[in-house]
Amino acid sequence: MFRTPAAVAGAVLVAAMVVLAVIGPPIWGEAAEHIDAGAILQGSSAAHPLGTDNLGRDLLARVLVAGRYSLLLALAAALIGATAGIVLGALPSVLPARPARLVTGAVNALVAFPGLLLAMFTAVVAGLGARGAVLGIGAAIAPGFARLTQTLAASVAGADYVSAARMLGVPRRRILARHVLPNIAEPLILHLTQALGGALLGLAGMSFLGLGVQPPSFDWGRLLFDGFGRIYVTPEVALGPALAVALAGIGFNLLGDALARGAARTSAPRTKAVAPESADPGEPEPGAVLDVRDLTVTFPGGVTPVRGVSLSAAPGEIVGLVGESGSGKSLTAAAIGGLVPYPGVVGHARLRLDGRDVAGLSRKELGTSLAMVFQDPMASLNPALKVGGQLAEVAVVHQGATRAEARARAVDRLGHVHLPEPGRQARRHPHELSGGMRQRAVIAMGLMGTPRLIIADEPTTALDVTVQRQILRLLREVTEETGSAVLFISHDIAVVGELCDRVVVMYAGRVVEELPADRLTDGAHPYTRALIASLPDMDTDRSLPLASIPGRQPAPAEVGDGCAFAPRCPLATDACAAGRPPLVEHGPAHRVACWEVTCTSTA
Amino acid sequence: MHIDGLTVRFGAFTAVDSVTLEVPPGRIVGLVGESGSGKSSLAKAVCGLVPHTGRVTGASRVQMVFQDPYASLDPRMRVGESVAEALLRMPRQARAAEVERLLGLVSLPAEAAGRYPRELSGGQRQRVAIARALGAEPDLLVADEITSALDVSVQGAVLNLVRSLRDRLGLPILFISHNLAVVRYVCDEVAVMHRGRLVEHGPTEDVVGSPGQDYTRTLLEAVPRLRR
Numbered sequence: 001m002f003r004t005p006a007a008v009a010g011a012v013l014v015a016a017m018v019v020l021a022v023i024g025p026p027i028w029g030e031a032a033e034h035i036d037a038g039a040i041l042q043g044s045s046a047a048h049p050l051g052t053d054n055l056g057r058d059l060l061a062r063v064l065v066a067g068r069y070s071l072l073l074a075l076a077a078a079l080i081g082a083t084a085g086i087v088l089g090a091l092p093s094v095l096p097a098r099p100a101r102l103v104t105g106a107v108n109a110l111v112a113f114p115g116l117l118l119a120m121f122t123a124v125v126a127g128l129g130a131r132g133a134v135l136g137i138g139a140a141i142a143p144g145f146a147r148l149t150q151t152l153a154a155s156v157a158g159a160d161y162v163s164a165a166r167m168l169g170v171p172r173r174r175i176l177a178r179h180v181l182p183n184i185a186e187p188l189i190l191h192l193t194q195a196l197g198g199a200l201l202g203l204a205g206m207s208f209l210g211l212g213v214q215p216p217s218f219d220w221g222r223l224l225f226d227g228f229g230r231i232y233v234t235p236e237v238a239l240g241p242a243l244a245v246a247l248a249g250i251g252f253n254l255l256g257d258a259l260a261r262g263a264a265r266t267s268a269p270r271t272k273a274v275a276p277e278s279a280d281p282g283e284p285e286p287g288a289v290l291d292v293r294d295l296t297v298t299f300p301g302g303v304t305p306v307r308g309v310s311l312s313a314a315p316g317e318i319v320g321l322v323g324e325s326g327s328g329k330s331l332t333a334a335a336i337g338g339l340v341p342y343p344g345v346v347g348h349a350r351l352r353l354d355g356r357d358v359a360g361l362s363r364k365e366l367g368t369s370l371a372m373v374f375q376d377p378m379a380s381l382n383p384a385l386k387v388g389g390q391l392a393e394v395a396v397v398h399q400g401a402t403r404a405e406a407r408a409r410a411v412d413r414l415g416h417v418h419l420p421e422p423g424r425q426a427r428r429h430p431h432e433l434s435g436g437m438r439q440r441a442v443i444a445m446g447l448m449g450t451p452r453l454i455i456a457d458e459p460t461t462a463l464d465v466t467v468q469r470q471i472l473r474l475l476r477e478v479t480e481e482t483g484s485a486v487l488f489i490s491h492d493i494a495v496v497g498e499l500c501d502r503v504v505v506m507y508a509g510r511v512v513e514e515l516p517a518d519r520l521t522d523g524a525h526p527y528t529r530a531l532i533a534s535l536p537d538m539d540t541d542r543s544l545p546l547a548s549i550p551g552r553q554p555a556p557a558e559v560g561d562g563c564a565f566a567p568r569c570p571l572a573t574d575a576c577a578a579g580r581p582p583l584v585e586h587g588p589a590h591r592v593a594c595w596e597v598t599c600t601s602t603a
Numbered sequence: 604m605h606i607d608g609l610t611v612r613f614g615a616f617t618a619v620d621s622v623t624l625e626v627p628p629g630r631i632v633g634l635v636g637e638s639g640s641g642k643s644s645l646a647k648a649v650c651g652l653v654p655h656t657g658r659v660t661g662a663s664r665v666q667m668v669f670q671d672p673y674a675s676l677d678p679r680m681r682v683g684e685s686v687a688e689a690l691l692r693m694p695r696q697a698r699a700a701e702v703e704r705l706l707g708l709v710s711l712p713a714e715a716a717g718r719y720p721r722e723l724s725g726g727q728r729q730r731v732a733i734a735r736a737l738g739a740e741p742d743l744l745v746a747d748e749i750t751s752a753l754d755v756s757v758q759g760a761v762l763n764l765v766r767s768l769r770d771r772l773g774l775p776i777l778f779i780s781h782n783l784a785v786v787r788y789v790c791d792e793v794a795v796m797h798r799g800r801l802v803e804h805g806p807t808e809d810v811v812g813s814p815g816q817d818y819t820r821t822l823l824e825a826v827p828r829l830r831r
């Protein structure tokens with residue numbers, strides 16, 4: 001999280017402020033109150049680096065001591081604002097419809113109202129002094145919190161688990177307390193950090209306007225107010241408090257930003273390669289669009305979800321990658337596209353796209369030669385923008401098309417993925433489409449360019465077989481037209497078996513079997529066979545229970561030395577737990593990693 | 604349960620167009636159709652989650668199990684707490700035992716109650732969601748694509764569970780899926796939806812064996828088959 005200089009600066013500044021608040025008053029308290037009639041209204045000197053005030057008190061000491069009071073007032077104001085705002089923002093979700101609308105309307109009006117005016121108005125009503133200023137700034141902060149709470153609560157309120165609770169008859173107040181608030185706490189806390197910075201500046205402003213802290217108390221704003229009259233004679237007396245306010249404000253804002261960015265899922269820009277499992281890259285496959293050898297993805301703590309995966313795809317070929325969730329399919333795809341999230345580390349002996357090392361490609365070159373379609377269509381669509389506009393954007397940015405061309409192409413592509421009435425759909429927002437329609441829109445987005453490799457990660461999980469078939473046919477059309485290749489990731493072995501050319505089966509981070517798709521029923525690995533057996537088809541005997549694989553796949557950190565499938569494998573022997581079976585040839589275009597299969601066939 | 608002339612509109616768009624359908628006691632009725640055909644909208648209307656016209660009678664306590672077991676459990680609640688939300692009407696002391704009974708009903712060990720959803724596999728989460736729904740003592744269970752987010756290796760166990768709930772509890776189930784092979788395996792009857800309308804409805808063998816509509820035939824042909 002603290003990888004950027006801005007984040008480090010924010011953390012250091014905030015830490016310094018906290019230290020100052022703790023140690024300031026005990027150390028410099030006396031000096032700050034020490035009246036010296038002989039040194040009134042002085043400028044900077046060796047004894048008083050920031051000068052003295054009208055009673056001869058040392059201004060540097062006063063600035064250092066004022067830190068605690070300033071920060072405490074800011075904290076109080078931010079907490080008051082946050083509490084009021086969260087209550088206001090949460091009210092509409094518990095009130096009946098009419099009062100709820102009233103509250104929402106009031107919040108909207110307050111958000112539009114200038115914060116400083118709100119603060120001054122409240123402060124004047126509440127009375128001059130620290131209390132009025134704190135309440136004023138709290139009032140100025142509250143509407144922002146209310147709006148944020150409302151937005152966040154609305155998004156959580158749409159979640160399936162809230163629908164489930166509603167159907168169970170869980171009361172609204174309990175839903176709010178148990179489901180909504182805990183799930184929105186994180187962004188609210190981040191916002192509080194930033195609000196603290198704002199409150200600090202706001203309070204200083206109030207004191208500076210004479211509306212805040214009154215003598216003999218003093219905070220940074222008050223010191224600034226007192227020093228301001230002398231700014232043309234001895235500017236340094238105003239400089240101290242001004243600098244303190246600015247540094248603290250900047251610190252809290254930087255830290256808040258960094259925390260917010262850390263909380264949002266970020267992906268590392270480009271992950272560096274580490275030493276691969278086998279150092280021998282071997283001979284590159286001639287003519288392959290995708291050529292991967294010994295791909296490894298590691299996370300700190302020795303967690304290795306992808307372990308030495310080798311893959312290739314010829315022009316026009318659709319390669320299916322199957323395996324249950326957690327087997328490393330998506331990370332394999334992410335590693336190829338340089339999208340492994342921080343702090344993952346990618347290693348490989350070879351990673352070539354269209355005959356070129358991926359490491360040597362620029363972000364833009366990679367972007368045009370590789371298209372990725374993800375599992376969750378909403379991750380690729382901006383909910384605020386119309387579908388057509390988002391697609392057109394791709395053509396404008398990547399291909400330098402004009403707006404009109406881009407729009408026409410977007411509508412054409414939407415029709416291409418069999419979205420009914422593409423012209424009308426282009427004008428709709430993502431949430432107005434069904435899950436299946438959204439995914440088709442995302443696929444259309446991937447087809448706006450002419451990529452060499454299309455990686456489609458579970459693009460059809462939310463789709464029915466009719467659409468799956470159409471989309472696979474569409475992908476096939478594209479590959480035949482352009483000679484590109486497709487890496488099609490799915491946990492549905494039936495879809496992959498029917499629609500791909502070749503199937504690669506993954507289990508616990510490794511390839512366990514690789515074979516032509518039309519020979520999937522001849523799969524030799526016990527895992528492949530179990531997958532096929534547990535698949536209901538149109539001939540399954542309905543009177544018998546369906547087969548399923550007992551147990552579960554080991555998590556990446558649990559994978560030991562032996563065959564990872566051993567605990568669930570009906571054929572497992574002692575040899576299986578002891579050593580990992582290598583992936584070896586098993587007939588033409590067929591490779592298997594299983595001791596039982598390879599030993600029996602060679603014996 | 605009886606659905607009579609149910610219509611769901613989103614603005615000018617009609618997602619469900621005057622559907623009439625019956626789910627008899629102890630039967631699993633499958634609802635199939637391509638994406639956008641209105642299956643989920645119908646399900647939500649039956650559960651009272653979207654505004655609609657028409658009548659739903661004979662089911663006062665409908666519970667729904669959602670498609671995505673990763674989204675339907677609160678990530679910050681332990682499994683036991685989530686299931687117990689269905690039991691708020693019970694005295695607090697009785698809840699733990701009931702949670703254990705419900706988890707047992709879906710073949711989960713009692714210790715699962717202390718775990719968080721992220722520590723469970725997709726199939727286990729879906730079972731938790733089913734246990735929670737059963738806790739409300741529903742007279743109709745609506746299962747919307749409950750296995751489409753699951754791995755084939757665990758799908759079998761969830762489908763077996765659905766069938767055993769019907770056999771053991773006599774629970775009527777509206778089972779929504781676009782996977783006809785799955786529907787054929789679990790359902791006693793199949794209803795086919797197309798563009799918001801019900802186009803065919805009958806016993807599973809009949810609809811799958813001798814479909815009366817071209818649309819049903821298209822759906823059947825689209826079922827992926829492994830090439831042998």
Ligand SMILES: Nc1ncnc2c1ncn2[C@@H]1O[C@H](COP(=O)(O)OP(=O)(O)OP(=O)(O)O)[C@@H](O)[C@H]1O
Nearest residue numbers: 432433434435436613618638639640641642643644
């Ligand atoms: N909130 C909404 N506003 C406008 N239209 C909507 C809304 N929700 C759904 N629709 C429309 O209703 C139709 C049916 O949607 P529904 O989600 O019920 O389909 P489905 O059969 O469940 O599809 P899928 O299998 O893709 O989830 C779609 O055409 C969709 O665009």
Ligand code: SF4
Nearest residue numbers: 563566569576594595
């Ligand atoms: S190596 Fe052993 S445990 Fe692994 S799949 Fe083969 S037989 Fe089963």
Ligand SMILES: [Mg+2]
Nearest residue numbers: 435642643748
């Ligand atoms: Mg649906």
